[in-house]
Amino acid sequence: MQVKGSKALITGGGSGLGEATARRFASAGAKVTILDLASSHGAEVAEQIGGHFVAGDVTVTVDVAAAVEAAAGAMGGIHLCLNAAGIAPAHRVVSRSGDLFPLDLYEKVLRVNLIGTFDVTRHVAKRMAENKPNDDGERGVIVNVASIAATEGQIGQAAYSASKGGVAAMTLPLARDLASYGIRVNTIAPGIMETPMIAGMTDEVRESLTQVHVFPKRLGRASEFAALVQHLFENTLINGETVRLDAAARMGPR
Numbered sequence: 001m002q003v004k005g006s007k008a009l010i011t012g013g014g015s016g017l018g019e020a021t022a023r024r025f026a027s028a029g030a031k032v033t034i035l036d037l038a039s040s041h042g043a044e045v046a047e048q049i050g051g052h053f054v055a056g057d058v059t060v061t062v063d064v065a066a067a068v069e070a071a072a073g074a075m076g077g078i079h080l081c082l083n084a085a086g087i088a089p090a091h092r093v094v095s096r097s098g099d100l101f102p103l104d105l106y107e108k109v110l111r112v113n114l115i116g117t118f119d120v121t122r123h124v125a126k127r128m129a130e131n132k133p134n135d136d137g138e139r140g141v142i143v144n145v146a147s148i149a150a151t152e153g154q155i156g157q158a159a160y161s162a163s164k165g166g167v168a169a170m171t172l173p174l175a176r177d178l179a180s181y182g183i184r185v186n187t188i189a190p191g192i193m194e195t196p197m198i199a200g201m202t203d204e205v206r207e208s209l210t211q212v213h214v215f216p217k218r219l220g221r222a223s224e225f226a227a228l229v230q231h232l233f234e235n236t237l238i239n240g241e242t243v244r245l246d247a248a249a250r251m252g253p254r
């Protein structure tokens with residue numbers, strides 16, 4: 001599909017990877033709606049790029065339904081959905097002091113990263129199915145965000161890895177389910193990206209994470225992620241795939 005003239009809904013577009021994609025699509029001629037928490041920078045980013053902002057929480061299904069309707073109404077449809085809203089809290093299963101991984105935290109990570117992604121996907125897919133198909137029969141593209149922690153979760157990442165493993169695992173069945181509507185579904189599994197999500201880490205942790213990247217030996221850039229989203233949107237043959245964006249990284253236990 002072509003970016004110019006397209007309509008994009010980006011969750012988590014108020015920061016990091018979602019923000020970079022919102023900026024890239026807007027500057028390439030797409031209409032963009034950002035769905036992010038009311039407390040996020042989503043409204044600010046949307047204003048800067050001439051887009052729309054819908055405040056909402058991807059774990060609240062009435063928010064998701066309302067946001068998808070508002071986005072489709074404001075833009076006149078949705079061709080791209082990027083599910084970039086996500087959280088990454090870490091906790092050991094049993095900490096050194098004997099505390100158990102809090103079950104409510106485990107559930108929250110799954111609700112945001114996995115169930116939120118699925119809820120947005122199902123509402124968006126219904127709207128995309130109403131689009132007029134292009135010459136290739138395409139009506140829309142959904143890009144979800146996993147992580148290399150889907151396959152190589154580190155110490156403390158049991159919940160995060162489970163959520164991202166779920167996102168990667170559902171990519172093919174989503175693509176199969178939505179194929180008859182001409183909707184493609186792909187997932188990006190980033191390595192360590194320079195975004196506010198990891199900005200709060202100590203220099204020591206950031207340095208050790210950077211070492212995981214083989215070449216180039218630096219953190220990934222949000223602009224590199226946004227470029228891949230655009231490629232997945234434009235390349236009709238890529239479907240049901242999870243693409244690593246990780247400078248050949250393979251994470252160890254810590």
Ligand SMILES: NC(=O)c1ccc[n+]([C@@H]2O[C@H](COP(=O)([O-])OP(=O)(O)OC[C@H]3O[C@@H](n4cnc5c(N)ncnc54)[C@H](O)[C@@H]3O)[C@@H](O)[C@H]2O)c1
Pocket residue numbers: 011012013014015016017018035036037040041056057058059084085086087088112113116145146147148189190191192193194195196197198
């Ligand atoms: N930064 C990395 O190194 C990295 C690596 C692999 C995967 N990822 C994944 O990429 C995605 C984006 O990460 P990022 O680094 O840009 O993070 P970020 O913290 O910069 O941005 C995440 C955005 O999601 C929003 N968000 C969080 N919970 C939400 C909710 N319940 N409802 C709606 N919006 C919500 C936040 O407000 C924020 O704007 C996440 O899914 C993350 O797990 C990031």
